[in-house]
Amino acid sequence: MNNDDWLARRFEENRPHLRAVAYRMLGSASEADDAVQESWFRLSRTDTSDVQNLRGWLTTVVSRVSLDMLRSRTSRREEPLDTDSVEPAAGGPDPEREAILADSVGPALLVVLDSLAPAERLAFVLHDMFAVPFDEIAAILGRSPAATRQLASRARRRVQGAEVPNADAARQRQIVDAFLAASRNGEFEALLSLLDPDVVLTADEAAIETASKAPTGPWLAPVVRGAGAVAEMFSGRARAAQAAIIDGVPGMAWAPGGRTRAVLKLTFTADGAISAIEILRDPETVAGLEVTLLDA
Structure with a gap:
C-alpha cells in the first residue's frame, strides 16, 4: 500500500x-x-x-x-x-x-x-x-x-x-402537517403511524351536533379510543382544517374566512406520537383559547 x-x-x-x-x-x-x-x-x-x-x-x-x-x-x-x-x-x-x-x-x-x-x-x-x-x-x-x-x-x-428553544415544537408541527395530509388523502396507514396505540379522542356537544348535520351523516362520537378507530374517523376528512398553534401547542383549526370556529387540541407523547385529540366547537370555549393560524 x-x-x-x-x-x-x-x-x-x-x-x-x-x-x-x-x-x-x-x-x-x-x-x-x-x-x-x-x-x-x-x-x-x-x-x-x-x-x-x-x-x-x-x-x-x-x-x-x-x-x-x-x-x-x-x-x-x-x-x-x-x-x-x-x-x-x-x-x-x-x-x-x-x-x-x-x-x-x-x-x-x-x-x-x-x-x-x-x-x-x-x-x-x-x-x-x-x-x-x-x-x-x-x-x-x-x-x-x-x-x-x-x-x-x-x-x-x-x-x-440561554433559554434554549423548544425543539419539540418543530417536530410536533411536522406531525400536524403529516396528519392533515394523510387525513385529506385517506391514507389510513399513515394516520396510524402518527397516533399512539392508546390515543383517546373526545369531542364537545357542539362538535358532535355539527358533525351529525354533515351530508355524510353522523361520524363523531363523544369518546373514541384506539389508533385504529381514530384513524378510521379521520381518513378522508379534515379537508377544511389547517395547522394552528393552540395555547402554545401545535394543533389544528377550522377557520373559514380566517375566523376560528372549531379547534382540535393535541397532546403528544415524548417520542412525538399523538396521544389525545380534543375537538372543541363551543363558541365560548373556542373564544377563550389563544389560537394562531399557521396556513390557509
Whole structure:
C-alpha cells in the first residue's frame, strides 16, 4: 500500500469525527461536508511524515477551516439545522451522517451556539465537547491559553444561561402537517403511524351536533379510543382544517374566512406520537383559547 492509499484510509477512519467537529462548529451538515472535504485537500497536499497524531492534526485543520467559514458569514446568519441534516440522502440512509446527528448537540442548543462569536464557539466546542486542551485551541486561534480559557468560559456562561428553544415544537408541527395530509388523502396507514396505540379522542356537544348535520351523516362520537378507530374517523376528512398553534401547542383549526370556529387540541407523547385529540366547537370555549393560524 503506497502512502497516498494509507493517508486516504486513515482519513476515512477519521471522517465521522471530523464531520462531528465541523457540524458542531457550523450547525449545517452541508457546510460540515465542505469543511471535511477541504481538510482532505489540505492533507493530500501536505507532508505529514513528521505528524505523530494524525487525528489531532486533522482536528486542528477542520477546526481552522470551520473557523474561517464562520468568520466569512457576513450577509446572513445560518439556520441551526439545514434540511440535509434531517433528510436521508437520495441513495438511502447515510450511516456516518446519522451517527453525527444521533451524537449531535441537537437543534435547540445549536441555536444558542449560533449566537456565539466564532472564537467563542470554537473554544467552547473543542474544549467542552471534544476535550481538546486549551493550549492546542490557543494555537488555532492565535491567542494565549489564558485568553482562550476565558473565551470558553464566557461561551459556557452564555450557553448555560440561554433559554434554549423548544425543539419539540418543530417536530410536533411536522406531525400536524403529516396528519392533515394523510387525513385529506385517506391514507389510513399513515394516520396510524402518527397516533399512539392508546390515543383517546373526545369531542364537545357542539362538535358532535355539527358533525351529525354533515351530508355524510353522523361520524363523531363523544369518546373514541384506539389508533385504529381514530384513524378510521379521520381518513378522508379534515379537508377544511389547517395547522394552528393552540395555547402554545401545535394543533389544528377550522377557520373559514380566517375566523376560528372549531379547534382540535393535541397532546403528544415524548417520542412525538399523538396521544389525545380534543375537538372543541363551543363558541365560548373556542373564544377563550389563544389560537394562531399557521396556513390557509
